[in-house]
Amino acid sequence: GQQLNQSPQSMFIQEGEDVSMNCTSSSIFNTWLWYKQEPGEGPVLLIALYKAGELTSNGRLTAQFGITRKDSFLNISASIPSDVGIYFCAGQLTSGTYKYIFGTGTRLKVLA
């Protein structure tokens, strides 16, 4: 199935550090979503982006919808231990079923 390229695949960082991850695609999307998933749970929506160039924050999280509509990044500032988890981007196709295609995921581990 289709997947978006997400990087990095995994990150080990010290508590207090900033984190950046991104997703790229060869397709154009009209919506970018960022989710966090913890073991054995479904993904939880963090940020939704609807317009090219849009920059949106949710607490310590900031995400941007790329100008080309083919990419997005997520930043986490001043990471804390509970930020541990897998972060997924999801792009929504521009027409038809409006289905969401997920990125490959970034596994984040925070060292206290």
Added chain:
Amino acid sequence: GAVVSQHPSRVICKSGTSVKIECRSLDFQATTMFWYRQFPKQSLMLMATSNEGSKATYEQGVEKDKFLINHASLTLSTLTVTSAHPEDSSFYICSAALTGPTEAFFGQGTRLTVV
């Protein structure tokens, strides 16, 4: 965000039997529901998209006769894994959304183990 409830959260079944998983949107009417499958340490792979009152659209490589999807109302979609085999063991997740460019909200997932 909106609440999507998935049931059961875990199920173990014998090979050859069928299993039904329910996905409910509790506080909004979902015109579209999506079913995903997730293998350990991998991303979510879209299986099918279902719209209320119409047949589901399956992704390439997903057997429609094996994974039966019914979206009978704006708040309920079901996925039935028919004649389950051990290779069908996986984490199945549903999500619900309004039509068009909007957020999708996820259920908590169902861990299916076929023995």
